[in-house]
Amino acid sequence: MTDIRTRAAGTALVAAGAIFFGAEFIAAAAWTDPPYSYTHHFISNLGVRGPAEAFGQFMYSPLAWVMNAGFFLFGIAALAGVTLLPARRRWPLILMAAVLAAGGVLLAFFPGSGEETAAGDYHGLGAFAAIVGGNVLVILLGRIGPAREGGRPLVVLGVLGLVGLGVFFAVLMSGAGILIGLAERAAVYPLLLGLIRAGLVIMKRR
Template sequence: MNDLSPDVSAVPQSLGAKAALIAGGGIYFVAEFIAAAAWTDPPYSYTYHFISNLGVRGPSTAFGQFMYSPLAWVMNTGFILFGLAVLTGVLMLRGLPARRRWTLIATATLLATGSTLVALFPGSSEASALHGLGALAAFGGGNVLAILLGRAHRLLGFSRRLGRTLMALGILGFVSLVVYLTVATGTGVLIGFFERGVIYPFLIGFIILGATLKAPQRSA
């Protein structure tokens, strides 16, 4: 079979699953853009500032960074909704054996739980340990989910090439996570850039997957 061709025997996916996966990534990117655009004094930096700073109303200083996000509620709402949207998309996927289905659901639940903790316990709060735990859960859950979805390409009805792309995006996210936790966090160099390298790949992967999944055919 051509690497670009989906498995014709796979069960068509619902429009709800497609829309939810697309919405998951879209909600995050829109919320981040709106919150970052509102942070103007001084301007928010995508390469220097932590992502979580966008969820801190402030003004305050923590982890060596000044935090002042006028629309922190937008970012925190986005954190919660994007995780729930991805989880919803995974719950609606068809054609998976029970064991693989529950593995995907558990991983998506980890992502949704982590992103919710990030929103409920902002980065500068006294409960920063819960914030950090949530961030790691979201980082790990999102990238593992991308890899697992890529491996299930035949069952889900999309091409082997896209499956490999999803797996590569998940691996790229983990490589970025290692750099983020070591070099970037230790030196402060491009810390926002490498943190985005952890989550942008799997978010983009979910959007592409949602747009690519085979939809049910309409009856005449």
């Protein structure tokens, strides 16, 4: 039973990262007029049906529902995976996974249209929670979780994600908007890759 549960946990963590990447790719591929840019556009723009404009960016995502579903399932899958881990020393992991999951839910239900409303505030809070919670979770998985056998790369990925978040805020606050989409992904992609790696390591445990 423990082996089955551990494998299920690893599968869920891999699925969390894969769901986000898949939803992003599908939604971005459907955005063709003008083409979506991974280096310029925010990830959240993919969840805005539009047409709308904010932060100097035009938003029109024909498959916005795919991205928003991805946000939701990504958070839930990560939380499910951590909850299924063996009980020893897992509470810090569950706490960070819950923060990540709450962020994913907020992202899904409050699309980032850029409007100065409560919905926009919730979306920003969700993004911050998902990025911080996710990167800290990856670090913890590499330090105290069952993925610690391959822990050093996880710690590196989590730290890179947190540094990327700082870079993203710096670019955002500068108002220049240069490669801001790439800066945001520097904060998000490490945690996604970390979840996938942690899941694979956990699935291979005996």
